[in-house]
Amino acid sequence: xxxxxxxxxxxxxxxxxxxxxxxxxxxxxxxxxxxxxxxxxxxxxxxxxxxxxxxxxxxxxxxxxxxxxxxxxxxxxxxxxxxxxxxxxxxxxxxxxxxxxxxxxxxxxxxxxxxxxxxxxxxxxxxxxxxxxxxxxxxxxxxxxxxxxxxxxxxxxxxxxxxxxxxxxxxxxxxxxxxxxxxxxxxxxxxxxxxx
Numbered sequence: 001x002x003x004x005x006x007x008x009x010x011x012x013x014x015x016x017x018x019x020x021x022x023x024x025x026x027x028x029x030x031x032x033x034x035x036x037x038x039x040x041x042x043x044x045x046x047x048x049x050x051x052x053x054x055x056x057x058x059x060x061x062x063x064x065x066x067x068x069x070x071x072x073x074x075x076x077x078x079x080x081x082x083x084x085x086x087x088x089x090x091x092x093x094x095x096x097x098x099x100x101x102x103x104x105x106x107x108x109x110x111x112x113x114x115x116x117x118x119x120x121x122x123x124x125x126x127x128x129x130x131x132x133x134x135x136x137x138x139x140x141x142x143x144x145x146x147x148x149x150x151x152x153x154x155x156x157x158x159x160x161x162x163x164x165x166x167x168x169x170x171x172x173x174x175x176x177x178x179x180x181x182x183x184x185x186x187x188x189x190x191x192x193x194x195x196x
Contacts, residue, residue, distance in 0.1 A: 001026065001080035004087075004106055006156060007113030009144040010038070010120035010127070011171050013176065016113065017084035024186075027076045031086035034067055035059060036133075040103045054134050056143030058088055058151060066096045072099070080108075090150045093158045110159050111182055114170035117145070165189055 003024070005017040014030055019029035036054065038046035043068065049059045068086050071077065084143075087093040100106050123139060128136035135144065160166055165187045171178055 001108045002100060003080070003082045003108055004110045004159070005082060005084040005113070006110050007115065007171060008117075008120055008148045008152075009141060009192070010123040011113040011115040012017050012123070013084050013113060013173060014174070016111075016171075016178060016182060019172075019175075020111070020182050020186075021082040023183055024080075024082060026080040027074075027080045028084060029068065029071050029077070029086075030084040031064055031068060031088075034071065034085070038067075054140075056091050056135055056140045056147060058147060061089060061092050061095065064088075065092060066097070066173050068096070069099055072103075080105075087155055090154050093155045095138075097162075099119070105157060109165040109167055110156065111167045111169060111186075112156060113178075115171040119172055120145070138147050155167055 001024075003026075005013045005020070007013050014033070017030065018028045019111065035046070035049050039050045039053070040046070045063055051061050064086060068083070083096075087096050097106065121138065124136050124141045125138070127133065134140075156166065167182070167189060168196060169181050169185060171177065
């Protein structure tokens with residue numbers, strides 16, 4: 001089973017995806033974390049990605065798609081995965097669909113975290129102080145929200161049009177409460193049997 005964690009920057013995708021993946025018994029595959037690791041390691045992909053990421057832009061599809069394809073071929077992903085931060089564009093979604101189609105698989109559901117912009121700004125500034133990510137600035141968030149609206153939000157419509165289950169979740173409040181909202185929604189929709 002392949003699921004997507006979806007939402008704007010600062011919506012809590014990474015936090016919730018790591019928690020929900022444990023409950024689903026599948027790996028959490030975070031494209032952003034993988035890219036940041038490439039930057040830290042100074043790989044060729046990391047050197048290409050760093051200036052784009054620092055400016056709030058999106059890393060070219062071909063690089064991200066190759067990275068995700070390699071990750072989905074790892075043994076721990078044989079029963080599925082929860083993708084976080086990918087796909088970020090409709091072409092990436094089409095490439096993911098084709099990649100999964102070759103495996104006789106598909107995106108089973110999209111978990112969409114809904115968070116107002118003022119809360120996103122508050123979270124990004126807090127994260128900047130605690131994690132020190134280079135793209136966690138007001139200017140970086142403004143650019144990332146523009147990119148999100150133009151390039152990423154249409155991904156949700158792509159999957160809605162394909163008939164994929166979209167699970168909309170209120171992403172504001174206590175972290176544990178949000179996780180439970182997601183789990184209950186997945187159970188209600190017959191998506192999961194809890195493993196943990």
